[in-house]
Amino acid sequence: MIHADGGAPPAGGLTHLDEQGRVRMVDVGAKPVTLRSAVARGRVAMRPETLRELAAGTVPKGDALAAARIAGVMAAKETSRLIPLCHPLPLTSVRIDIRADAGAGAVEIEARVETAAATGVEMEALTAVSVAALTIYDMCKAMDKEMVIGDIRLVEKKGGRSGHYRRPGEPEPNP
Numbered sequence: 001m002i003h004a005d006g007g008a009p010p011a012g013g014l015t016h017l018d019e020q021g022r023v024r025m026v027d028v029g030a031k032p033v034t035l036r037s038a039v040a041r042g043r044v045a046m047r048p049e050t051l052r053e054l055a056a057g058t059v060p061k062g063d064a065l066a067a068a069r070i071a072g073v074m075a076a077k078e079t080s081r082l083i084p085l086c087h088p089l090p091l092t093s094v095r096i097d098i099r100a101d102a103g104a105g106a107v108e109i110e111a112r113v114e115t116a117a118a119t120g121v122e123m124e125a126l127t128a129v130s131v132a133a134l135t136i137y138d139m140c141k142a143m144d145k146e147m148v149i150g151d152i153r154l155v156e157k158k159g160g161r162s163g164h165y166r167r168p169g170e171p172e173p174n175p
Helices: 048-056 064-077 122-140
Strands: 034-045 091-101 106-117 148-158
Touching: 034 122, 048 091, 048 106, 048 122, 064 091, 064 106, 064 122, 091 122, 106 122, 122 148
Parallel strands: none
Antiparallel strands: 034 106, 034 148, 091 106
16 A cells, blocks of 8 residues: 555554555564464355255265365465465364254354464465355355355454454354
8 A cells, every 4th residue: 555655554554565555475574483273154055955965965066065174174274375465374273164054044164273373374264264165165056056155254363462352242163
C-alpha cells in the first residue's frame, strides 16, 4: 500500500509491506520458536440424500470422507506453496475431523494444526479446511451440484506474541 506521501505505512501498519509500501514476506528470523496451534472450521451444505450417502460411505467415487481428510492434511503441508506470503513451517501435527450434521444438512469440518515455529499456523488450518471441503464437493458433485461450501473461519489460535484467541460463540474445539 503506497500512501499519498509515498512513504511507509504508519507505525502498527500492515506487516506485509516494506518501507516503500511494496509487498514482502515478513521476517520472522528474530522471533522465538514457540509451540503454536490453530483450529479452523467450515462446512459443506448438501441435499439430505447426498449427506446420507456421504455418512454411510456409499458415494459412488469412493470413501469421500477419507479422501477429504487426506486432502486436508496435504493442503496444510503445502500452504506456503499456495499462499504467496506464508512461511514454510515444520508442522508437527495435522488432524482433520469431519462429522455429518443431518439437522443442518451439512458436513462440519474441523482442522487442528500444530507446530513449533516462529510464526503461527492459522493459514495452514484454514487451508486444510478449504481443501477438505473442496474434496468433498469433488467426490459428491455427480450426485449434488448444488452443494455450498462456506463458514470457513478461524476458531482458535494459541502461541506466539499475540497469545490465545478464541472466536466467541464457537463450541469447544475437538481435543
